[in-house]
Amino acid sequence: xxxxxxxxxxxDMSIVLCGQAGQGVQxxxxxxxxxxxxxxYHVHATKEYMSRVRGGANSTTIRVSGKRVxxxxxxxxxxxxxxxxxxxxxxxxxTPQTVVVGEREVVADEAIxxxxxxxxxFTEIATEIGGKIYSNVVAVGAIAGLLxxxxxxxxxxxRRYFAKKSEDIVxxxxxxxxxxxxxxxxxDMPAGLRLSFKPSAKVKDELLLxxxxxxxxxxxxxxxxxxxxxxxxxxxxxxxxxxxxxxEQGVLAEQAEDEIAAINMAIGASYAGARAxxxxxxxxxxxxxxxxxxxxxxxCPVVIHLAQRPGPATGLPTRTEQADLELALYxxxxxxxxxxxxxxTLEQAFDLTQKAxxxxxxxxxxxxxxxxxxxxxxxxxxxxxxxxxxxxERHIVKTAKDYRRYELTKNGISxxxxxxxxxxxVAVDSDEHDEEGHITEDLDVRVAMVDKRLxxxxxxxxxxxxxxxxxxxxxxxxxxxxxxxxxxxxxxxxELGRTDTAMLHYSQVYPLHPSTADLIGKARKTVVVEGNAxxxxxxxxxxxxxxDADEGLVKYxxxxxxxxxxxEGLTAIDKGR
Amino acid sequence: xxNAFEMGDIDIAWCPGCGNFPILKTLKETLAELQIDPxxxxxxxxxxxxxxxxxxxxxxxxxxxxxxxxxPATAIKAVNPRLTVIAESGxxxxxxxxGNHFIHCIRRNPxxxxxxxxxxxxxxxxxxxxxxxxRGFKTPVQVAGVILEPFNPLAVAIALDxxxxxxxxxxxxxxxxxxxxxxxxxxxxxxVDIFQPCVTFNKLNTYQWFKDHxxxxxxxxDPSDRTAAFARATETDRLPLGVFxxxxxxxxxxxxxxxxxxxxxxxxxxxxxxxxxxxIDTFTMAG
Numbered sequence: 001x002x003x004x005x006x007x008x009x010x011x012d013m014s015i016v017l018c019g020q021a022g023q024g025v026q027x028x029x030x031x032x033x034x035x036x037x038x039x040x041y042h043v044h045a046t047k048e049y050m051s052r053v054r055g056g057a058n059s060t061t062i063r064v065s066g067k068r069v070x071x072x073x074x075x076x077x078x079x080x081x082x083x084x085x086x087x088x089x090x091x092x093x094x095t096p097q098t099v100v101v102g103e104r105e106v107v108a109d110e111a112i113x114x115x116x117x118x119x120x121x122f123t124e125i126a127t128e129i130g131g132k133i134y135s136n137v138v139a140v141g142a143i144a145g146l147l148x149x150x151x152x153x154x155x156x157x158x159r160r161y162f163a164k165k166s167e168d169i170v171x172x173x174x175x176x177x178x179x180x181x182x183x184x185x186x187x188d189m190p191a192g193l194r195l196s197f198k199p200s201a202k203v204k205d206e207l208l209l210x211x212x213x214x215x216x217x218x219x220x221x222x223x224x225x226x227x228x229x230x231x232x233x234x235x236x237x238x239x240x241x242x243x244x245x246x247x248e249q250g251v252l253a254e255q256a257e258d259e260i261a262a263i264n265m266a267i268g269a270s271y272a273g274a275r276a277x278x279x280x281x282x283x284x285x286x287x288x289x290x291x292x293x294x295x296x297x298x299x300c301p302v303v304i305h306l307a308q309r310p311g312p313a314t315g316l317p318t319r320t321e322q323a324d325l326e327l328a329l330y331x332x333x334x335x336x337x338x339x340x341x342x343x344x345t346l347e348q349a350f351d352l353t354q355k356a357x358x359x360x361x362x363x364x365x366x367x368x369x370x371x372x373x374x375x376x377x378x379x380x381x382x383x384x385x386x387x388x389x390x391x392x393e394r395h396i397v398k399t400a401k402d403y404r405r406y407e408l409t410k411n412g413i414s415x416x417x418x419x420x421x422x423x424x425x426v427a428v429d430s431d432e433h434d435e436e437g438h439i440t441e442d443l444d445v446r447v448a449m450v451d452k453r454l455x456x457x458x459x460x461x462x463x464x465x466x467x468x469x470x471x472x473x474x475x476x477x478x479x480x481x482x483x484x485x486x487x488x489x490x491x492x493x494x495e496l497g498r499t500d501t502a503m504l505h506y507s508q509v510y511p512l513h514p515s516t517a518d519l520i521g522k523a524r525k526t527v528v529v530e531g532n533a534x535x536x537x538x539x540x541x542x543x544x545x546x547x548d549a550d551e552g553l554v555k556y557x558x559x560x561x562x563x564x565x566x567x568e569g570l571t572a573i574d575k576g577r
Numbered sequence: 578x579x580n581a582f583e584m585g586d587i588d589i590a591w592c593p594g595c596g597n598f599p600i601l602k603t604l605k606e607t608l609a610e611l612q613i614d615p616x617x618x619x620x621x622x623x624x625x626x627x628x629x630x631x632x633x634x635x636x637x638x639x640x641x642x643x644x645x646x647x648x649p650a651t652a653i654k655a656v657n658p659r660l661t662v663i664a665e666s667g668x669x670x671x672x673x674x675x676g677n678h679f680i681h682c683i684r685r686n687p688x689x690x691x692x693x694x695x696x697x698x699x700x701x702x703x704x705x706x707x708x709x710x711x712r713g714f715k716t717p718v719q720v721a722g723v724i725l726e727p728f729n730p731l732a733v734a735i736a737l738d739x740x741x742x743x744x745x746x747x748x749x750x751x752x753x754x755x756x757x758x759x760x761x762x763x764x765x766x767x768x769v770d771i772f773q774p775c776v777t778f779n780k781l782n783t784y785q786w787f788k789d790h791x792x793x794x795x796x797x798x799d800p801s802d803r804t805a806a807f808a809r810a811t812e813t814d815r816l817p818l819g820v821f822x823x824x825x826x827x828x829x830x831x832x833x834x835x836x837x838x839x840x841x842x843x844x845x846x847x848x849x850x851x852x853x854x855x856x857i858d859t860f861t862m863a864g
Contacts, residue, residue, distance in 0.1 A: 207860040257681035268649025273844025419637035
């Protein structure tokens with residue numbers, strides 16, 4: 001049992017939905033988060049699920065608050081188990097304060113004290129209305145009732161949500177949500193469940209979206225007009241998003257026969273002037289590595305979205321991890337420059353994906369956006385995206401007759417021509433090549449070309465994103481993190497309330513910002529928090545900034561860090577374990 | 578008048594007498610006679626001796642990875658349909674390393690021409706079996722002779738209902754030129770497998786062997802008849818040459834619908850900020 005927090009000081013409520021795959025946990029999550037957000041509450045939802053289409057046990061944790069919430073917690077104020085096995089699946093998170101809402105047979109579990117259970121016959125109510133299929137919407141109504149939401153607003157949203165369905169279906173869903181709402185109202189409810197914090201009109205205008213959608217929107221904002229990929233969890237959401245909006249937004253989305261084809265298509269598209277993306281995970285990216293090397297050699301801009309999941313090999317397909325940092329850093333034979341972004345928030349996912357396209361184009365290098373399952377599948381509300389920075393920076397030139405694709409220049413960047421634009425010929429070769437792009441075994445040319453490619457690696461240092469320092473500037477202790485753990489670490493530090501500790505978050509993990517050695521050197525004690533077993537980012541800092549952190553807080557069980565994990569981990573480190 | 582694709586005096590890495598030379602010459606003549614502008618032509622190749630061909634004629638080219646010519650060729654045509662795209666490489670590159678792409682490129686049907694130099698042996702790596710090597714062919718690796726069935730690219734292509742399937746022979750430049758012309762003019766994926774002797778590593782399938790083992794399809798063959806085309810493609814005693822199968826259909830670029838309302842290639846397009854803003858707006862979930 002985890003340490004429970006009192007309901008009296010509750011700043012937010014955590015609701016966990018749990019059920020079998022195919023049972024509709026997703027529908028409840030989608031409806032509930034949207035209803036809460038449109039009612040003016042801040043919401044955060046993230047899920048953990050099994051790699052199967054039916055059965056098993058999946059859960060979603062929804063947080064609702066009067067203040068911004070953007071991180072996963074262990075705490076479970078309300079549990080809504082949708083089947084018999086669900087309670088056991090989340091048993092470790094049960095506390096004496098957890099209220100359990102569900103069918104009588106399901107909530108009658110030894111682990112739950114009877115005064116904390118609310119039995120609602122979801123299925124029976126649904127069957128009376130028109131079929132078992134409505135039981136999820138009955139559950140949505142019950143939860144809405146539990147939280148004391150305005151029933152008319154809830155009904156209005158359900159009506160809108162199903163608006164495209166037939167009148168019968170809309171009517172039945174409305175009946176279902178109302179019935180769930182009324183059913184819970186008739187029960188004796190434990191105190192403190194009605195939301196006591198005030199909704200905000202501003203939240204209503206905010207965006208509610210997932211990491212996958214933020215990356216997809218960032219790609220469109222970055223001028224992406226070509227995506228070729230092979231479906232693989234957890235990266236598929238980005239492909240799906242771009243495919244669904246492709247025609248309207250001008251993105252050609254193609255499902256390739258394999259990841260090798262995907263990246264070679266993207267590089268071909270880029271050669272011909274498109275802004276190309278691949279989105280992939282684990283083993284799929286491993287297959288792309290020769291292509292990454294090709295992009296390096298041809299100097300074709302390409303953006304690689306790598307949504308990490310636990311490996312090796314097939315690993316845990318639907319879980320999360322931050323263990324492909326070194327893979328992304330070293331992927332591809334030979335030596336060539338690259339850029340690695342690792343967004344920590346939805347805003348960064350949007351901004352940095354966009355930036356990845358601009359910088360890939362500017363420096364003619366592969367640029368990575370390193371995310372993970374946790375970020376992909378997390379939803380929360382954000383103010384909006386800064387579209388004023390939506391500027392597609394293009395660096396394509398019209399070729400002259402004597403055009404040479406690999407003209408040697410001071411900073412290594414050769415003006416990039418494309419076929420069919422200008423009077424020159426654009427020749428690119430995966431062999432070592434001369435300035436015209438023709439095969440060469442002239443070893444002096446070889447050296448000049450290596451130097452040219454590596455010079456771009458120096459040039460792109462001008463554009464390194466500065467890590468974000470949160471907390472006191474005169475910190476004694478520094479907690480370093482990267483990628484998707486941003487909000488979890490931030491909230492954990494806020495909760496610990498230490499005045500001597502700051503957080504340093506890297507949203508660009510390679511090349512490292514030159515301030516790194518100073519920022520870390522200033523601290524008396526440093527900890528790197530990351531979701532892998534071997535401390536990959538800590539090693540990267542040692543290698544590239546020449547400083548070593550004192551401690552590492554790692555997690556590699558396939559689940560994302562929770563706020564409690566970080567609080568407990570940092571406390572233990574402080575106590576000298 | 579000099580052929581517009583002529584490179585002049587260049588160092589060519591092929592062996593004297595190599596079957597690649599007549600193919601190169603034929604290709605340059607074909608392109609010139611079709612009045613294709615070198616500035617509108619992109620040659621895409623993989624790795625191998627045949628894959629060096631783009632270096633030997635004036636054109637844009639993308640000489641990529643071993644086995645991976647077809648994916649970039651597909652993409653280049655898809656993002657700029659105004660370009661003429663030819664993917665050209667050897668049998669090992671296209672049918673071995675790139676076998677999966679060969680299958681799926683046919684299914685995708687981009688408007689490209691796929692020319693495969695089929696010499697039934699690996700040249701650049703010095704004489705190992707290729708996917709099209711005949712059974713019993715001895716090599717430094719296949720010491721007791723090849724034990725695998727040879728890959729039949731034409732039969733596979735016809736089975737996949739390819740848009741255009743043909744076979745030519747490097748030694749017969751005039752007929753090859755006619756076949757290539759039809760292939761390049763054809764809208765959709767067009768396969769031209771070209772028999773080609775390897776004078777260094779294949780002492781079995783020589784110029785003379787090919788002469789003795791091929792014949793041309795005549796007017797009695799109806800290239801719209803898929804069953805007949807398949808039957809001809811599986812003949813083994815004497816190997817037919819010519820256009821086996823023609824199956825007109827919409828190209829991949831057309832099917833993507835990217836050019837229905839806007840003919841411009843992708844590099845000429847900008848982000849539609851208004852459309853993006855309205856897409857972002859849908860995430861307010863206001864319904």
